[in-house]
Amino acid sequence: MSRVRITTLVAVGTPLLLGGLTAGAVVLARVNGSFEITVPLATVLVVTGALVSAGVWAGLGVRSALRAREEQGFAAGAQQEREAHRRFVARLDHELKNPVTAIRAALELDPDPSPSLGVAAAQAGRLANLIGELRSLSALETSAIERVPVDLAAVVRDETAAFSEDLEVRGSHRDIRVQLPAAPWPLPSVAGDADLLAVVVRNLLVNAAKYSDPDARIEIRGSEDSGFVVVEVADTGWGIPEAEQAHVWDELWRGDRARRVEGSGLGLSLVRIVAERHGGDVAVRSRAGSGTSVRVRIPTA
Amino acid sequence: MSDPRRPRVLLVDDEEAITSTLGPYLERAGFEVVVAADGEEALERHTESRPDIVVSDVLMPGLDGRGLVRRLRQSETWTPVILLTQVDEASERAAALDEGADDYLGKPFLPSELVSRIRAVLRRTIGGRPLSAANLLLSDSLELDRSGRRTRVDGRTVDLTPKAVALLDYLMAHPDEVHTREHLLSALWGFEFAVTTRAVDHRVAELRRVLGDDAQRPRWIETVPGAGYRFCGRVVQR
Numbered sequence: 001m002s003r004v005r006i007t008t009l010v011a012v013g014t015p016l017l018l019g020g021l022t023a024g025a026v027v028l029a030r031v032n033g034s035f036e037i038t039v040p041l042a043t044v045l046v047v048t049g050a051l052v053s054a055g056v057w058a059g060l061g062v063r064s065a066l067r068a069r070e071e072q073g074f075a076a077g078a079q080q081e082r083e084a085h086r087r088f089v090a091r092l093d094h095e096l097k098n099p100v101t102a103i104r105a106a107l108e109l110d111p112d113p114s115p116s117l118g119v120a121a122a123q124a125g126r127l128a129n130l131i132g133e134l135r136s137l138s139a140l141e142t143s144a145i146e147r148v149p150v151d152l153a154a155v156v157r158d159e160t161a162a163f164s165e166d167l168e169v170r171g172s173h174r175d176i177r178v179q180l181p182a183a184p185w186p187l188p189s190v191a192g193d194a195d196l197l198a199v200v201v202r203n204l205l206v207n208a209a210k211y212s213d214p215d216a217r218i219e220i221r222g223s224e225d226s227g228f229v230v231v232e233v234a235d236t237g238w239g240i241p242e243a244e245q246a247h248v249w250d251e252l253w254r255g256d257r258a259r260r261v262e263g264s265g266l267g268l269s270l271v272r273i274v275a276e277r278h279g280g281d282v283a284v285r286s287r288a289g290s291g292t293s294v295r296v297r298i299p300t301a
Numbered sequence: 302m303s304d305p306r307r308p309r310v311l312l313v314d315d316e317e318a319i320t321s322t323l324g325p326y327l328e329r330a331g332f333e334v335v336v337a338a339d340g341e342e343a344l345e346r347h348t349e350s351r352p353d354i355v356v357s358d359v360l361m362p363g364l365d366g367r368g369l370v371r372r373l374r375q376s377e378t379w380t381p382v383i384l385l386t387q388v389d390e391a392s393e394r395a396a397a398l399d400e401g402a403d404d405y406l407g408k409p410f411l412p413s414e415l416v417s418r419i420r421a422v423l424r425r426t427i428g429g430r431p432l433s434a435a436n437l438l439l440s441d442s443l444e445l446d447r448s449g450r451r452t453r454v455d456g457r458t459v460d461l462t463p464k465a466v467a468l469l470d471y472l473m474a475h476p477d478e479v480h481t482r483e484h485l486l487s488a489l490w491g492f493e494f495a496v497t498t499r500a501v502d503h504r505v506a507e508l509r510r511v512l513g514d515d516a517q518r519p520r521w522i523e524t525v526p527g528a529g530y531r532f533c534g535r536v537v538q539r
Contacts, residue, residue, distance in 0.1 A: 094360075096409075097408040097409050098316045098318065098319060098408065098409075099318065100408075100409040101319055101323075101408045101409040101410065102316070102318035102319050102321075102322045102323075104409060104410075104411055104412060105319070105322035105323045105326050105412045106322040108326060108411070108412050108413065109322060109325055109326055109329070124409075127409075128409040131409060132407070146462060146463055146464060148462055158499075162497075162499065194500075194503065195464070195490065195500040195503070198497065198499075198500065199497065202497060
C-alpha cells in the first residue's frame with residue numbers, strides 16, 4: 001500500500017477512532033448523561049450545507065489528484081515508449097550498417113558482376129538508403145535544432161518554385177497554387193531551422209503530387225492563427241481511407257494504395273517530428289477519392 | 302599520385318566482415334593495406350608500418366576511433382585520419398573534427414566513395430600539422446576561431462548562423478578541394494536524406510552576404526559549376 005493511502009486512512013480514521021474511544025469510556029464510566037443544545041434551524045442548514053460542500057470539495061480534490069497522477073503516468077509512459085522506440089531504431093541502425101557496408105564492398109570486388117549480383121547491389125543500395133533515413137529520423141528526435149527567425153512564407157515560395165521545376169523536368173504536371181497573406185500583414189517569422197522547415201514543405205508537396213493523378217490541383221495556404229503560423233497543403237488526389245488515417249504519421253507505414261508507388265513510408269513521420277521539435281503539431285483531413293489536406297502549425301517567433 | 306609507391310592505408314575496424322571485404326577492395330584500387338581490429342592494435346601497427354593514412358571505425362571495443370585520433374595527435378603524429386562513423390549530430394561531427402580527424406564517411410558507404418575520400422585527403426596532406434587540427438584559420442582578412450566558433454573579417458566579429466560557421470569551418474579546413482553538395486550535407490548536417498542540397502546553397506549565400514564575398518569574383522568561396530564548392534583562398538593556421 002502506498003504511503004499516501006496510509007496517510008489518508010490515518011487522517012480520516014483518527015477522529016472517528018478518538019470519538020469511538022471517548023464514547024466507550026463515557027459508557028463504561030456510566031456518566032452517559034444527556035447533552036442538549038438548541039440551534040436555530042438556519043444555522044443547522046448552513047452548517048449542513050458547509051459540511052456537504054466540504055465533502056464534495058474533498059471528493060473532487062481527491063478525484064482530480066488521481067486524474068493528474070493518471071495523466072502523469074500516461075505522459076511518462078508515452079515518454080518512455082518514445083525513448084524505447086528511439087533506442088530500438090538506433091540499435092537497428094547499428095546492427096544493419098556493418099553488414100550492408102560489407103555486402104556492398106564484397107559485391108564491388110567482383111570485376112565482372114552477373115545480372116543477379118547487379119540485383120543484389122541495387123537492393124543493398126536500397127537498404128543503405130533506408131538505414132540512412134531511419135537514422136536521420138532518430139537523429140532528428142534528439143539532436144539540437146537551430147533556432148533562428150525563419151520566414152516561412154519565403155520557404156513556401158522557394159520550395160514550391162523548386163518543386164514545380166522538378167515536376168516540369170520529369171515531364172509531369174500538377175495545378176499548383178500558392179496563397180500567402182499580404183493583408184493585414186504578411187506571415188510573422190517562426191523560430192527554427194530553415195532547412196528542416198523547407199523539408200516539411202517539400203515532403204508535403206511530394207506527397208500531394210505522388211498520390212494524385214496528373215493535373216490534380218495542389219493548394220498551399222499560409223495563415224496566422226493565435227500564436228502559430230499554419231501551412232496547409234491540400235490536394236484533389238486519391239485521398240486516404242478513414243481507417244488508415246490514424247497511421248499516416250507512423251514510420252514505415254504505407255497505405256494500401258500508396259504501396260504501388262515507390263517510397264519509404266518515412267515522409268510524413270519526418271514532417272511530424274520536425275513540427276514537434278519546433279513546438280508545433282500536424283493534422284490530416286482526407287476523404288478517399290476526393291483529396292487530402294495536411295496542416296502543420298509552427299509557433300511564431 | 303606522383304609518388305610511384307602505393308600509398309599505405311591502415312584500416313581499423315573490429316568487424317572482420319568489413320576488413321576482409323574493404324581491404325581487398327582498397328588493394329585493388331591501388332593501395333597497400335594494413336589491418337587492425339581496434340585502436341590499441343592500430344597504434345602498434347601505426348608505429349611498425351608508418352601508414353600514409355588511417356581509415357578507422359568509431360565504435361570499437363577498448364580504444365575507439367576518437368580515442369585513436371586523440372592518442373595520435375597527442376604524440377604530435379599528423380597522419381591523416383578518416384573516421385567511418387554513424388555519428389549523426391552535426392555538433393558531434395564538428396567536435397570530432399576539432400579533435401583532429403581529417404574527414405568523415407558515414408556507414409554504409411559505397412567503397413568507391415571511400416577511395417575518392419582517401420585520394421582527396423592524401424592530395425591535400427603534405428605532412429605536418431593539418432589545417433583540420435588547427436585552432437585558428439586565416440585567409441587574407443578572414444579569421445576563423447574554430448574552438449570559439451567566432452568569425453572575424455578585417456578584425457570585426459561577424460554574425461553567422463551555427464550551420465554557416467560549420468560550413469565555413471569545413472571549407473577552410475579543406476581548401477582547394479571541390480566538395481559536392483551531397484558530401485557537404487552529410488559531413489555537416491548529418492541528415493542524409495532529409496535536407497535537400499539547396500540547404501548548402503542557402504548557407505553559402507549567407508556566408509557570401511555576411512563576409513562580403515562576391516560570387517562572380519570570389520576571394521574565398523568559389524562555385525564550381527556542375528560540381529559543388531571550393532574554398533579558393535590561401536589558408537594558413539595559427
